[in-house]
Amino acid sequence: MLDKLKKLLENIRQTQFVRSIFRMGGGFPRDVRQRMFVMLNNFFMHLHPVRIPKHAIKIKYTWCMGGLSFFIFLVLAVTGMLLMFYYRPTVEFAYGDVMDMNEQVPLGIMREIHRWGAHLMIITVWLHMFRVFMTGSYKPPREFNWVIGVILLLLTMLLSFTGYLLPWDQLAIWGISVGSNMAAASPFAGTEGPGASLLKIGSINFVHKGADARFVLIAGRFIGEAALVRFYVLHCVVLPFTIMIFMAVHFWRVRKDGGISKPL
Amino acid sequence: MSKEKVTRRVFVSWIFLGWTLFLACLGGLGTMLLRYLFPNVLFEPSQSFKAGYPENYAVGEVSLLWKSKHGVWIVRTAEGLYALSAVCTHLGCTPNWLSGEKKFKCPCHGSGFRFSGINFEGPAPRPLERFKILLGDDGQILVDKTKKFQQEKGEWNDPASFLAI
Amino acid sequence: MEAIKNFINACAVPSRMFPVIVLLFFFVFPVNSFFEKYNKLFFLDRLWTKKGGIFLFSTLTMFLSIGMLDENFRHTVSKPDNLPIVGLIYASLFFLWVALSQARENDLRLEKNEKPKEWHDSQEKILVWPDLVSIELIAMLFALGFLFTWGILVDAPLEEPANLATSPNPAKAPWYFLALQEMLVYFDPALAGVIFPTLIVVGLMAIPYIDNNHKATGYYTFKERKLAITIFLFGWIILWLFMMVIGTILRGPNWNFYGPFEYWDPHKVEALTNINLSEYLYVIGLNMGLPGNIFIREAPGIFLISLYFIGGGFLLTKTVFKNLFKSLGPLRYSFFLVLLLFATSLPIKMTLRWLFNLKYIVSIPEFFFNI
Ligand code: HEM
Ligand code: FES
Numbered sequence: 001m002l003d004k005l006k007k008l009l010e011n012i013r014q015t016q017f018v019r020s021i022f023r024m025g026g027g028f029p030r031d032v033r034q035r036m037f038v039m040l041n042n043f044f045m046h047l048h049p050v051r052i053p054k055h056a057i058k059i060k061y062t063w064c065m066g067g068l069s070f071f072i073f074l075v076l077a078v079t080g081m082l083l084m085f086y087y088r089p090t091v092e093f094a095y096g097d098v099m100d101m102n103e104q105v106p107l108g109i110m111r112e113i114h115r116w117g118a119h120l121m122i123i124t125v126w127l128h129m130f131r132v133f134m135t136g137s138y139k140p141p142r143e144f145n146w147v148i149g150v151i152l153l154l155l156t157m158l159l160s161f162t163g164y165l166l167p168w169d170q171l172a173i174w175g176i177s178v179g180s181n182m183a184a185a186s187p188f189a190g191t192e193g194p195g196a197s198l199l200k201i202g203s204i205n206f207v208h209k210g211a212d213a214r215f216v217l218i219a220g221r222f223i224g225e226a227a228l229v230r231f232y233v234l235h236c237v238v239l240p241f242t243i244m245i246f247m248a249v250h251f252w253r254v255r256k257d258g259g260i261s262k263p264l
Numbered sequence: 265m266s267k268e269k270v271t272r273r274v275f276v277s278w279i280f281l282g283w284t285l286f287l288a289c290l291g292g293l294g295t296m297l298l299r300y301l302f303p304n305v306l307f308e309p310s311q312s313f314k315a316g317y318p319e320n321y322a323v324g325e326v327s328l329l330w331k332s333k334h335g336v337w338i339v340r341t342a343e344g345l346y347a348l349s350a351v352c353t354h355l356g357c358t359p360n361w362l363s364g365e366k367k368f369k370c371p372c373h374g375s376g377f378r379f380s381g382i383n384f385e386g387p388a389p390r391p392l393e394r395f396k397i398l399l400g401d402d403g404q405i406l407v408d409k410t411k412k413f414q415q416e417k418g419e420w421n422d423p424a425s426f427l428a429i
Numbered sequence: 430m431e432a433i434k435n436f437i438n439a440c441a442v443p444s445r446m447f448p449v450i451v452l453l454f455f456f457v458f459p460v461n462s463f464f465e466k467y468n469k470l471f472f473l474d475r476l477w478t479k480k481g482g483i484f485l486f487s488t489l490t491m492f493l494s495i496g497m498l499d500e501n502f503r504h505t506v507s508k509p510d511n512l513p514i515v516g517l518i519y520a521s522l523f524f525l526w527v528a529l530s531q532a533r534e535n536d537l538r539l540e541k542n543e544k545p546k547e548w549h550d551s552q553e554k555i556l557v558w559p560d561l562v563s564i565e566l567i568a569m570l571f572a573l574g575f576l577f578t579w580g581i582l583v584d585a586p587l588e589e590p591a592n593l594a595t596s597p598n599p600a601k602a603p604w605y606f607l608a609l610q611e612m613l614v615y616f617d618p619a620l621a622g623v624i625f626p627t628l629i630v631v632g633l634m635a636i637p638y639i640d641n642n643h644k645a646t647g648y649y650t651f652k653e654r655k656l657a658i659t660i661f662l663f664g665w666i667i668l669w670l671f672m673m674v675i676g677t678i679l680r681g682p683n684w685n686f687y688g689p690f691e692y693w694d695p696h697k698v699e700a701l702t703n704i705n706l707s708e709y710l711y712v713i714g715l716n717m718g719l720p721g722n723i724f725i726r727e728a729p730g731i732f733l734i735s736l737y738f739i740g741g742g743f744l745l746t747k748t749v750f751k752n753l754f755k756s757l758g759p760l761r762y763s764f765f766l767v768l769l770l771f772a773t774s775l776p777i778k779m780t781l782r783w784l785f786n787l788k789y790i791v792s793i794p795e796f797f798f799n800i
Binding site for chain 2: 592593594595596597598599600610613614615616617618622682683684685696702703789792794795797799
């Protein structure tokens with residue numbers, strides 16, 4: 001019986017169809033050669049090298065935090081797309097939509113996963129940075145990858161900032177208020193910032209309430225629907241897209257810089 | 265066609281021109297993109313409102329009547345009335361009027377303002393703003409939020425910032 | 430019990446707790462032989478052994494679980510949006526221990542002229558399939574399981590619908606921004622909201638270019654990178670995590686300060702009349718009005734700031750950082766110094782506020798320029 005099943009599986013594996021999908025034939029890699037082949041012949045696996053020094057897989061060394069940050073990002077992307085099906089970014093609907101989110105479907109915990117996932121990702125990214133620092137892994141030739149890492153950190157925090165505004169509840173709107181008023185305090189670029197009042201010809205100010213850093217952020221002089229749409233687009237399109245590009249470069253650089261850092 | 269040699273000078277000039285044009289185009293494109301972030305038409309509520317008759321306000325009290333709708337406190341002193349903006353000059357939260365302690369206290373980072381709107385505690389860098397206030401033809405108070413008066417610029421002496429009674 | 434609680438409440442006031450924590454920090458992470466001596470004397474180096482780890486972990490757990498018996502403490506800590514910060518306190522303590530216990534191990538080896546532990550491990554090569562891939566799979570499943578459990582147990586919070594007329598009291602940003610919000614109490618928005626965050630990002634990016642000690646790469650160590658690690662940990666633990674915990678747990682209505690076991694009374698009165706340096710000097714000191722001319726008015730403040738950056742910079746260079754200046758070279762060193770002076774200006778300004786109710790050192794509200 002078992003033999004027959006094995007035979008059947010083997011036959012399926014040998015079909016043109018399966019062989020066309022898995023470049024190495026779909027078998028479970030058994031020997032060293034095959035194990036090296038999986039890594040080389042699979043798009044998702046080839047993010048990794050084939051062989052690595054042993055310390056690089058020690059949890060005690062990497063804490064797995066970079067990998068987990070990436071994984072949680074993927075979870076957030078999937079759950080976020082599900083949430084988008086039920087969310088309308090308007091002042092009229094946003095709050096109600098978020099409130100109903102859990103009732104839309106049975107077992108609706110996608111909002112919970114998305115929200116707690118966002119918190120968790122912040123923690124893992126911070127801890128990842130901490131371990132990279134403590135192992136001195138930012139030193140040459142990895143300096144620039146650290147810089148990319150800082151950009152990733154910034155983008156992660158911006159993603160959460162834009163995200164928690166979307167429910168349009170009290171937390172959201174006061175977060176926007178305070179955040180956008182900080183923008184208004186930027187030197188030269190904001191009406192309330194130092195230097196802005198110097199940028200004028202005669203009595204015409206270049207930087208005023210209708211044209212400053214705050215205005216760009218909330219698309220108006222007061223917080224309202226335009227601001228919600230702006231943050232929605234940033235949260236769902238601009239920032240995820242940007243962070244994916246930087247992540248790609250980050251991973252590529254990890255490999256090009258010689259893999260996980262190791263003692264010389 | 266002649267096989268004239270292109271001199272170094274001419275060559276450099278063309279390169280220079282080419283790059284200038286290219287950069288100018290990029291700059292134009294950038295400006296266009298940036299300009300796209302600033303809409304021409306804003307859908308924002310009207311900025312002035314009628315605030316009833318002066319007799320409705322008791323001397324020495326801060327009226328919370330217009331706070332939620334218009335973000336304005338109307339304060340009545342013995343001399344008259346002024347309209348205080350209910351926006352913290354720190355980062356824009358809405359302070360609360362604590363009648364017991366006779367101060368406006370901001371819940372966000374703890375700025376405090378006196379009855380007059382002058383800041384005295386917490387991080388707020390300057391006093392609350394006052395709005396233009398006048399008596400309409402129908403005897404009602406009119407508050408115009410497009411015109412504001414800042415104490416640190418000495419604008420509270422402006423007669424339009426105060427409705428003497 | 431009440432007496433202990435009141436005692437802890439009184440100790441938790443930042444003006445008392447902050448200096449203690451900072452002092453403790455330097456003994457726990459000794460930068461030089463002076464601190465090292467006391468570090469050994471008080472057995473603080475043992476914190477990074479297994480026993481020390483158990484001690485740290487159980488002390489924290491004991492504090493939290495006994496604290497949870499108190500209603501006020503439970504109320505703040507168990508808010509759904511504050512749960513992550515409890516997790517973060519545990520996680521950062523745990524990983525601090527993980528990093529430093531390995532550093533301790535390696536330092537002992539290095540003292541004996543042996544290679545670090547990671548060096549021995551890295552001599553052997555292994556295949557990514559299945560060794561790494563399987564670990565990744567387990568980690569992913571674990572993370573997913575963790576998230577699902579969390580999601581099922583705790584509902585995502587949703588506050589009242591947005592209302593521009595009433596700010597919630599206290600109005601808090603999510604916990605991961607609270608260190609910034611705490612900074613806003615002491616600095617002008619332009620500094621706390623724009624310039625400091627920019628400097629944090631720039632400073633982080635500059636780390637690999639400033640630290641030219643290229644020796645200790647790829648293994649945990651403390652002894653070989655004392656200064657770098659101490660500065661980084663000071664920023665991470667004191668200026669970031671500690672301030673965040675203050676902002677989350679110890680700030681209540683009207684952004685007043687409340688002890689961990691204190692009831693959040695919205696009518697608590699704290700007289701916080703803050704005074705600018707110019708007012709101190711001209712009004713209180715010289716008993717005259719503020720000068721009309723802005724520059725005369727603010728000259729003392731501008732002088733102090735320049736003294737801090739220029740004089741303080743020179744002093745540091747001539748004394749504690751003498752060797753560092755040599756090893757970093759002028760360019761690297763100047764970047765380092767400026768960033769460092771900015772970073773230390775935060776605790777300095779905080780202290781000035783606590784001691785003298787000093788509001789701004791330079792205050793030119795006419796141009797929205799305050800320091
Ligand atoms: C979205 C956030 C991030 C993701 C998904 C990510 C992912 C990763 C992964 C998967 C690795 C492989 C090794 C490991 O897991 O430790 C790695 C390495 C690295 N990361 Fe990140 N990272 C992120 C943010 C950061 C940040 C904030 C920094 C620092 C500021 C940083 C700096 C580095 C450096 C320097 C390495 C090389 C470490 C070595 O060679 O040992 N990354 N990152
Ligand atoms: S917004 Fe009022 S104190 Fe910060």
